[in-house]
Amino acid sequence: MYITEIDHMDLEQLALSGQCFRMRRLDAAAGGGNWWSVTFADHYVQILQEGKKFTFSCEKEEFDEVWYSYFDMDTDYGAIKNAADSGDAYLQAAIRCGGGVRILRQDLWEMIITFLISQNNNITRITASVDALCKKFGEKLTGAGSAADGYYGFPAPEAIAAEGLSGLAGLGLGYRDRYIARMAELCCKDSGERWLESLKNADYETAHAMLLEQMGIGNKVADCICLFGLHHIEAFPIDTHVKQIVKTYYPKGFPLERYRGYAGIVQQYLFFYKINGQKIEAENMR
DNA sequence: TCACAGGCTTCTG
DNA sequence: CAGAAGCCTGTG
Numbered sequence: 001m002y003i004t005e006i007d008h009m010d011l012e013q014l015a016l017s018g019q020c021f022r023m024r025r026l027d028a029a030a031g032g033g034n035w036w037s038v039t040f041a042d043h044y045v046q047i048l049q050e051g052k053k054f055t056f057s058c059e060k061e062e063f064d065e066v067w068y069s070y071f072d073m074d075t076d077y078g079a080i081k082n083a084a085d086s087g088d089a090y091l092q093a094a095i096r097c098g099g100g101v102r103i104l105r106q107d108l109w110e111m112i113i114t115f116l117i118s119q120n121n122n123i124t125r126i127t128a129s130v131d132a133l134c135k136k137f138g139e140k141l142t143g144a145g146s147a148a149d150g151y152y153g154f155p156a157p158e159a160i161a162a163e164g165l166s167g168l169a170g171l172g173l174g175y176r177d178r179y180i181a182r183m184a185e186l187c188c189k190d191s192g193e194r195w196l197e198s199l200k201n202a203d204y205e206t207a208h209a210m211l212l213e214q215m216g217i218g219n220k221v222a223d224c225i226c227l228f229g230l231h232h233i234e235a236f237p238i239d240t241h242v243k244q245i246v247k248t249y250y251p252k253g254f255p256l257e258r259y260r261g262y263a264g265i266v267q268q269y270l271f272f273y274k275i276n277g278q279k280i281e282a283e284n285m286r
Numbered sequence: 287t288c289a290c291a292g293g294c295t296t297c298t299g
Numbered sequence: 300c301a302g303a304a305g306c307c308t309g310t311g
Contacts, residue, residue, distance in 0.1 A: 018304060119305040125297065126304080174295025179306090218306045239304040271304075291310085298302090 002056045008077035010100020011036045021130045041107040042153035090249040094273035110154045111229030132171040157188035179216025204232040227264040236263040241274045
């Protein structure tokens with residue numbers, strides 16, 4: 001057990017944010033309260049949130065080694081919110097609604113596969129596919145503080161590549177199956193590990209260009225991988241929702257230059273508000 | 287950084 | 300039927 005206080009963080013908002021697809025609210029009956037499970041790569045933890053107070057099921061060592069970085073504790077979200085244009089009513093409303101969203105420092109390989117799945121898809125189906133992929137190819141793990149029946153790690157490239165394209169049938173991947181099979185093939189060789197490593201060491205522009213060379217990765221998916229898998233927070237993914245936001249609320253274009261260097265965080269506030277704002281504001285009215 | 291149409295899986299509203 | 304955290308290919 002490790003207890004700590006964290007500002008500008010809300011687990012429910014993160015679970016709804018469309019950047020991580022393996023975060024779940026635990027059954028109220030099992031523990032009661034606002035308990036969540038978080039899984040990434042081969043790590044698993046349960047967290048209770050009570051306002052700014054967070055109780056982690058792991059010990060302090062694991063928090064320091066794994067979760068401190070995962071939840072991006074070194075970025076000053078308060079300063080970023082303060083820098084938002086006070087005359088920008090839409091952005092201010094977005095921050096009021098989803099100010100507990102952060103850019104998680106997730107696993108690069110997991111993000112590549114997850115955002116290949118995300119294209120022309122919706123969050124419910126993405127979650128189902130990622131889940132199915134983990135159950136079919138991931139290693140079943142049990143650890144301190146993990147669920148009684150264990151959990152599945154995110155599958156290694158070798159595990160997915162072993163069965164080839166036919167192994168991906170029945171996971172709801174649709175036409176994206178061949179992109180994933182090819183990416184697994186690329187990443188499981190020694191050369192693939194070197195490719196992932198050089199991707200991690202590259203700057204934003206270089207990483208974006210390297211990603212675009214791969215089948216199934218276009219401009220938007222490359223930006224998502226840069227933002228969520230490489231923590232290049234200057235990346236500003238433009239998807240169908242952001243396009244609609246810009247068209248409706250920023251007819252002269254979004255003022256990217258104002259937020260140069262961290263526009264990706266602003267994008268997350270906008271995106272979150274677009275997909276969850278109405279529902280959350282309706283709940284707050286009651 | 288040529289623009290644009292059509293196709294691609296599958297599921298929800 | 301349209302739309303979903305789009306991309307690829309072919310065409311003019």
